[in-house]
Amino acid sequence: MRDRLIGHVRRVVGPVVEMDGVADAQMLELVYVGADRLVGEVVRLYGEEATIQVYEDTTGLRPGAAVYGSGEPLSVELGPGLVGGIYDGVQRPLDELRRLTGDFVTKGVDAPALDREKRWTFRPSLTAPCDVRGGAVLGVVQETAFLEHRILAPPGVSGRVTEIRPEGEYTVDDVVATVETASGRQEIRLHQKWPVRQGRPYAERLPQTMPLITGQRVLDTLFPVARGGAVVVPGGFGTGKTMVQQALAKWCDADIVVYIGCGERGNEMTGVLTDFPKLVDPRTGRSLMERTILIANTSNMPVAAREASIYTGITIAEYFRDMGYDVAVMADSTSRWAEALRELSGRMEEMPAEEGFPAYLATRLAEFYERAGMVRTLSGQEASITTIGAVSPPGGDFSEPVTQHTKRFIRTFWALDRQLANARHYPAVSWMESYSEYVDDVAGWWGEKTNGEWRELRTGIMSVMQREARLEQVVKLVGADVLPDSQRLVLEAAELFKNAFLQQNAYDAIDAYCGVEKQYLMLKIIVTYYTRGGEAIRRGATLASLRKMKVMRDVMQMKFECGNEDVARLESILTRLEKSIDELANVFARRRSDVTA
Amino acid sequence: MSSQTYSLDVGPTSPLNDREYVGLRELSGPILAVEGIHDVGYNELVEVTDGQGRVRLGMTLEVSRGAAVVQVFEGTAGLRLSDTRVRFRGEPLSVTTSLEILGRVFDGLGRPIDGGPEPVGEQRDVNGLPVNPTARDFPRKFIQTGISAIDGMNTLVRGQKLPIFSGSGLPHRLLVSQITRQAKIVGEDAPFAVVFAGMGIKHDEAMFYLRTFEESGAMQRVAAFLSLADAPSVERLITPRAALTVAEYLAFDAGMHVLVLLTDMTNYCEAVREISTQRQGIPSRKGYPGYLYSDLASIYERAGMLTGRPGSITQVPVVTMPNDDISHPVPDLSGYITEGQIVLERDLHQRGVYPPIAGLPSLSRLMKDGIGEGMTRADHAHLASQLFAGYAKVKEIRALASVIGEEELTPLDNRYLQFGEAFEREFLSQRIDEDRTIEQTLALGWKALSVLPREELHRITEEEYRTYHEQGA
Ligand SMILES: Nc1ncnc2c1ncn2[C@@H]1O[C@H](COP(=O)(O)OP(=O)(O)O)[C@@H](O)[C@H]1O
């Protein structure tokens, strides 16, 4: 064992442990504390003293207990076997822990993140000798039917490949290549380690021009996020943060999804574990679990490991990005992470800033969200990490520090609204408060899919919603009856948009996921109702008659009745709608001219 | 252990024997500090004996070389620095777990107060251990409470944690006792138990609950832990944990379905705040410590089911909202952890509606998994969704009517107002001894909806309308 004695426990305050007699500890070094070998990390060094944050319950830990250093920073293991796995905040495999210690997580147990026994078929992509640079693909392992796990030269390892192993079965510990570098020979195994608090390098950042399609109409159409973008979803309890995160984990068109359950419910992780294997990825036809990695540090698990969990998650995401994949990271909830930071900081007796949070909260948030991005990888591929963080503001009040600071580092804001959630309008994304700064970036992509109409349709409906908000002020004072039909049409169209488009039932087999084409046609149908309907009203038609058109039943039900492939059916609804409105308009116009004649 | 390396501070504390010391350095609120000790662990159980020989229990909150900070559950009144003895037990606080605890009443720390003998059984750490998320079994079994507002709109399932958010003077007691009396799984006769934790509640309130259990003939299946209002408040920190440790035994070792009633979590949180303030912790909101969320989670997350084990723990905590404010830290943080909430509304209560369960802010997050074909009925989800939507509209129209006057409302608006009346009077309202079947509840829902025209029922399918509308009308 490389462990060395680095000091003794001096004081224990919950997850924060002070040690003295420190000789050669390193900052951020991974350490083992006491006879139970509790895992911890050195977070402060001063003279012969040091502070450790411990990732396990410290009950029973006594002053005087020995602390051993591992010589390495807190790192994750990266290699075949990650996909489909569930880990705690410091990447301990939870299914393996359950095998070892039963249904409850006890302390002092450790198991390697990656299975040491399992053999993977490695196929080399190079022939030795040849020159490589860090990030180069040395070979591949077909990890799942659709996921090619690329074995990369670790960043920083450049030189001449003197040996590469032939196709065959290897464990993650086996050496598959040898590289002569300037600083000596490096053996490359099927797995590598990377410190979680340090972003993995890439060649350059690229502009974000493609949306990450989520299949959620309100998000894709009104407040899109670009691949490589960063989003925050704030909302009070029960407004639907987790449902949004899970809908994205299920349906977004990323290659890999890293879902971090950070200080939230155990049952929600169980829900993902039971649902995902049964759900089919619409793009690959395979189980969704085959592209998903779960980090579960639930609210009752140790708080220091919660702090580490988002770094563990994003480091795994970067590893897959470096293979050339588009990765989506969901962190539910970053507020619980921030609270862990606050708790640890408080126990270390640091000076608090706003609401007890440490002054470095904003810096840490920035560091996390900056790890999202569209990049060119070291091996020259375009790849991305899109980060979607949930925020749980106390009392649902967005003016609190975590929401406010996060807003500075993201460009899409999906505000969840209590009123909408109470009325069971789901997803309860507020169309007034939310925004996306990626609209211009992704307009080109959407334009190609929609005969160039996307931007106009989107602006059209947004202006209806804005006019509705203004009219509602009037209605609240005098009722809707006094408004002329042309204005009541605004209310009517907005209502239709809310019911038939914005609301999306996550539990409905058809409605749960709405494809790009379907979104476009649905939007067009509703905008047509408004614009053509407006013309008809100008030509004398009444709102009541518009409302009574037979086709409106189909418009109301289209989200449930038309599958994503049912383009023809949606097109026929659109044609019938146009025809019905025109007929109405003609009838009324004729009546009017009869009267005037 | 190399104890010779310690630099022992010479304090007023002197050792009596290996684990016992006499003399304190400091007393402050429910907290004491001792010096000159060694080999004491974090979160360790402590016995504090005063000059008269009375023993109180405590726990270490902080340990360092030669010193420890201890919170005393039974308060520090009457303790002196000079002659208080402190014994470190080398283990965390534990509680007896066995079937013998059923039918018994304990104090807030798990000691019998009903005159009966000390129960015999395995001692278990009250803090429990976090459940491995891979070991959980997702809750999806419908519990019929016989209360329409719950069964129909905010369905409770086995293994769920569903709190009641109440206010002072609102009838949460009646509701909790009605749930306790009526809750059952239709067509199943599995062993069940009730574990009751009373925190900071008054004597007569505790008696009310105990009487309820007795009257329903269930007292032999109840274990009660009482930390009453006049007990030292820090004791409450242990009460829910002791209760849940016993519940875990009953559920996961003895295979029972356990209903855990925790009342009142607001009192519990006040004790947490008291300790934190004493220790000069940095407050977050309203003086509550930043770790209140994690602390509450360590209680609420002990509900659930485990795969391959027959029992379950269903929690119904009571949270009173100070000033009826749902954004107060205690209900707020609770709502972030529990799987929904049943909110009681003063306005309904004042209009004589029992149970006054608020239509919109109430929510059961696990409802969808427990209802539908084969569990309740195929139309349940759509019916509930339509009732919610309709009632939301009622609220809007009532607000409008209060501005423009009822005369100015459209005929449709008036239909909605009628629906609101019918919903509150016939669906929501029921007697405290009225135990409705789920079929009765659903029929009442359809009846309320029958006031509205078909075109308004967007969330109901044609087929459902054809099948059930008749029944309601
Ligand atoms: N898109 C949706 N479709 C159907 N129900 C939803 C949807 N979004 C939220 N809900 C309902 O709201 C509840 C709370 O949502 P959740 O995501 O758990 O809230 P949060 O994470 O913000 O506390 C869910 O249990 C579900 O009943």
Ligand SMILES: [Mg+2]
């Ligand atoms: Mg959530």
